[in-house]
Amino acid sequence: MKKDYETVFILTPVLSETQMKDAVAKFKKILTESKAKIVNEENWGLRKLAYPIQHKTTGFYQLFEFSAEPSVISKLETEYKRDEKVMRFLTVGLDKHAVIYNERRKKGEFNKSKEEKEEAKV
Numbered sequence: 001m002k003k004d005y006e007t008v009f010i011l012t013p014v015l016s017e018t019q020m021k022d023a024v025a026k027f028k029k030i031l032t033e034s035k036a037k038i039v040n041e042e043n044w045g046l047r048k049l050a051y052p053i054q055h056k057t058t059g060f061y062q063l064f065e066f067s068a069e070p071s072v073i074s075k076l077e078t079e080y081k082r083d084e085k086v087m088r089f090l091t092v093g094l095d096k097h098a099v100i101y102n103e104r105r106k107k108g109e110f111n112k113s114k115e116e117k118e119e120a121k122v
Helices: 017-033 071-082 096-107 114-121
Strands: 003-011 037-053 056-068 086-093
Touching: 003 017, 003 037, 003 071, 003 096, 017 037, 017 056, 017 071, 037 096, 056 086, 071 086
Parallel strands: none
Antiparallel strands: 003 056, 003 086, 037 056
16 A cells, blocks of 8 residues: 655765766666655755754755655665765655645645735635
8 A cells, every 4th residue: 555755865965966866866766666656856955954964064955755655665765874975864654634735835825925815715
């Protein structure tokens, strides 16, 4: 039975653009080969970290939202741990409320001003 998940990982900032894209493609390939359906993919780019990790203050953030068998998670996280480019990662299971929230966030419903929300109601 497939479940919904979201994973975010931080890649070391010393990578070139192609190295970063290759690392992201590697993890995406792991998911697709495991028959996971990728619902959403977001590259948040280079961001400042809340605290230093491995003496680095920035990192490349990447998010995948996907639907997969629970056995896929251990395989994915093992690959995160093996890859020295990954500084941190977090994978969480999504309940139905989180899935609805993510759909609304992707549509941009939370970025609208009050006037735009009122116009949408009319």
